[in-house]
Structure formats: C-alpha cells, structure tokens
Amino acid sequence: MQVAAGSKGTFWDGVRNHLAKQNLKAMHVGDLGFFYHSNEGKDIVGIVEIIREAYADPTAAPGEPWVVVGLKAVKPLPKPISLADVKATPALAKMSLIISARLSVQPVTEQEWKLICKMGGIK
DSSP states (O other): OTTTTGGGOEEOOOOOOHHHHHHHHTOOTTOEEEEEETTTTSEEEEEEEEEEEEEEOTTSOTTOOOEEEEEEEEEEEEEEEEHHHHHTOGGGTTOHHHHTTTOSSOOOOHHHHHHHHHHTTOO
16 A cells, blocks of 8 residues: 555554654654554565654544654565564564564664665665
8 A cells, every 4th residue: 555655655644652653753754664564464564754744643533642644655675574583583682563562653773774674685
C-alpha cells in the first residue's frame, strides 16, 4: 500500500500511545525510517521517508491529542528482516523493536540502522 501511494505518500494514523506520539512529533521532513509489518509476518520490509511533519490525526475524535506524519515508500529491503532475525542478532539486543515491541513508533540508532540495512541487502 505504501508503494502504491507513490510520491504523494500517505499518513501514519491510528497511533494511540503517548510515547509513540512523541516519537512522531520528533520526526522531520527527510527523515528515513523502517517499515515494519507488525501483523503480516513480523518483518522489516522497507524504508520510508517523512514528507510531512506531525499534524492532527484526521481519524481521531475531536479534541483528542493524536497526530500523524506524512510518509512515502523509498524502497523495499531486498531481503526482509524477520523479528526472529533481529532477536538472534546480539548487536540488536537493545533495539527498541526488542525491548518495546508493543510501541508502534520507535527510535532507531545509527548503528542499528546500518546493521539492519546490511542484513536487508542495502549497502
């Protein structure tokens, strides 16, 4: 669906956790992130780019404090990275995906980014 949206992108809605909301608010246009299928296989499958900074979530009830960011697909990982692969990699033991698995929007360190890209076939 992200790829089908093309350059106009889409927005990341439905976030209903205050820490995840703060992570959305910290994103800036041009930031990159991983796209993780949390329900369809539990795999990191691609890279997305932030194209619009946080704004009110149009799916939230009036007066609720939730936000969305605009994003677009950049490219798929040639080799999706499973949650099992992440858990089996000692250098990723402290990754938020492992220690805060229920948090839908998570920070990724520079070292984690480089390692996941390498594991996924991106140089």
